[in-house]
Amino acid sequence: MKKNQIKTVKGFNEVLPPESFRWRLVEDKFRDLLEGYGFAELRLALLEPTELFARSIGGETDIVEKEMYTFSDRSDRSLTLRPEGTASVVRAFNQYSLGKINEINKLYYVGPMFRYERPQKGRYRQFHQLGAEVFGEESFFQDAETLLMLAQLFHTLSVEGVVLHLNSLGCELCRPTFRDQLKSFLLERQTSLCSDCQRRMQENPLRALDCKNPSCREAVVDAPQINQSLCDDCRQHFSGLCTLLDNAELDYQVNPKLVRGLDYYTRTTFEFLAGGLGAQNAVAAGGRYDRLVAELGGKMTPAFGFAIGFERLMMLAGDKLAPLSSPFVALVPLGEEALRLLFPLYMELNRSAKVATLNFQQKSLKSQLKKADRDGVKYTLIVGPDELAQGVAICRNMQTKEQTQLSFDKLGEALRELYHEY
RNA sequence: GUGGGUGUAGCUCAGUUGGUUAGAGCGCAGGAUUGUGGCUCCUGAGGCCGAGGGUUCGACCCCCUUUACUCACCCCA
Missing domain, CATH: 3.40.50.800 (Anticodon-binding domain)
Known part of the structure; x- marks a missing residue:
């Protein structure tokens, strides 16, 4: 490397041949599968008003607190390179009144996301996601369709050893009760929690459940579990989903401590976890977010979505793909x-x-x-x-x-x- | 933001307790009797040994600083 050689910005991930051929192979499989289920592609802006993410992802999340590429443009507007896709899709759904054109909207996207984190295996500052969102469908059949479709994708790509972790976070009726319960439980054990958890306890006590700090883990072993306090509707929604997954013989683990790092989720949340990715073991994740559309100024619209980490997926699928074709x-x-x-x-x-x-x-x-x-x-x-x-x-x-x-x-x-x- | 590891050829890595022209494998280019590939053999191109400073007669090697990469924590896809 020469002395004055200009290089990429730290953590920005680029894809060269022959890897780029494999990327396109996988991307095509994803597109084919999703379009088969009636999804259509959305190509959205990479840059958004900063406020969009603060309002959707949640001001207390790590992403918004310290991981965003935020800067002012020449007119002093605060802009942010998108750290995830869902917020933009919801913004577009509202902005273009997609809910008035179709009752159900099934949308997908492919592209780069940006988070200012310290890079490591499977984690980059510019990374890529394959994601999809469904608007207007409240039924647990929708949750099942999407999860089974993801399982099909892994199967098609011969990705093995991926385990689905599943939970329900309840809705605006039952979650507050649980939050209060959990908060008082945590308050009693405040001294054994890490500083982050102590700080976030007020705004977002659920995060303490998946904190990896050993003393926090210890402290929350006997914490109240969300599935004990779900309301009837949420309980039925979740068990309906589980039954469909059982019938389809998709293995999964119910994990009551699975909360997500983004605040907008309601009811179903999930992660597909894989070994072989280093410390970054989530290859795909998502869930239901029935209130976000309304919170961003739209009509109350139930929604379900997910994102796949492209680089992580490629680490699992990359070397099992068909060899590149040769000229004749x-x-x-x-x-x-x-x-x-x-x-x-x-x-x-x-x-x-x-x-x-x-x-x-x-x-x-x-x-x-x-x-x-x-x-x-x-x-x-x-x-x-x-x-x-x-x-x-x-x-x-x-x-x-x-x-x-x-x-x-x-x-x-x-x-x-x-x-x-x- | 916090810790650990590593920076030598395009890639993977040797290297000398400090001493002359810094090496290998792979890859690339050319060749091994006329115009026929893979295997083998030969030859060649390609490095200011990450950068800056210091110690020394002399530094790829020792010391300091810095930077990049990498792994882990944190968090997430």
Whole structure:
């Protein structure tokens, strides 16, 4: 690395070939799957008014408190690079009155997110999420559809060892009761809690449940559990979902201590956890947020969504993907006249797919064959001075080493025939 | 924000208790009797040894500073 070499900003994650091919493979699988279930893509702004995130994610969350890329533009507006996707999708849902166009809206997005954190394995400052949101459907069937769809995605990508953790956080009727219960429980044990938990106890006591500090864990072992205080509707919603998952034979663990780092969730919350990702073990997470649309100024609209960490998904799926496809034939000219002859054929063959390679540098036959071999082509088409004189090209099968002669006027046709056979 | 580890070729890494031209494997380029790939062999290109300062006759090596990367805490996808 040279002294004055300009480099990427710390923690900004870039994807180069051949990794970028694998990314697109996975992204395509995601799109195909989601679109099969009636989701449509939303391409949204990366930059939002800071207020959007403070109001949606919650002012007391770590994301908003210390992890956002926030700055002022030239007109002194406070802007923030989006740290997650849901807030923007909800904003767009309200802004474009999508709820008035369709009763149910199923939307997905793919793209970069930004959080100012210390980078480590599976965690970057610019990272990528695949996410989806459903608006207007309150039924637990929706929760089940989405969770089962995610499980299908992992299955399609041969990702194994991913475990679904599930919980219900209740609704605006039953959660406050639980919050109060938990708060007084925590107050009694205040001295054994870490400073963060003590501080957040008032605003957001639920966070103490998934604190990783050992003494906090100890202290909350016997904490009241949310599933004990769910109201009837929430209880039925959750058990309805569980039954559907059972029937579909999807394994899951109910984890009463699973709360999420974002404040907007209600009822169902979940995480898909995987080993092999270092300390960052959540590959996908999400849940239901029935009040957020209204809180951001829209009509009361139930919603359910999730986000997948793309880099984390790739760590799990990356090396199990199909190998990259090779071009079919290497055109091998010897001399400029042969190059001129093969060039139009090359342009013709690649018109709709990667079929042929052609080197413009007049390299030796040996080195062109070597390159063709490395590229994994099935055939090479050799044209040198001798062939030019006879009006034929040598077609060499790289596996069998068989060589046949093709006359110039039938080259394109003959190659297309071979290509279709293969 | 807090700790630990590591910075030597495009990649993965050796290296000398401080001593002359800093090495290997992979990769890349060329070659091994005329125009035929993989295996093998040969050759070559490519490094101011992360940066700055200090100690020394002399520093890739020792000391200080700094920076980047990395892992973990925290938090999250």
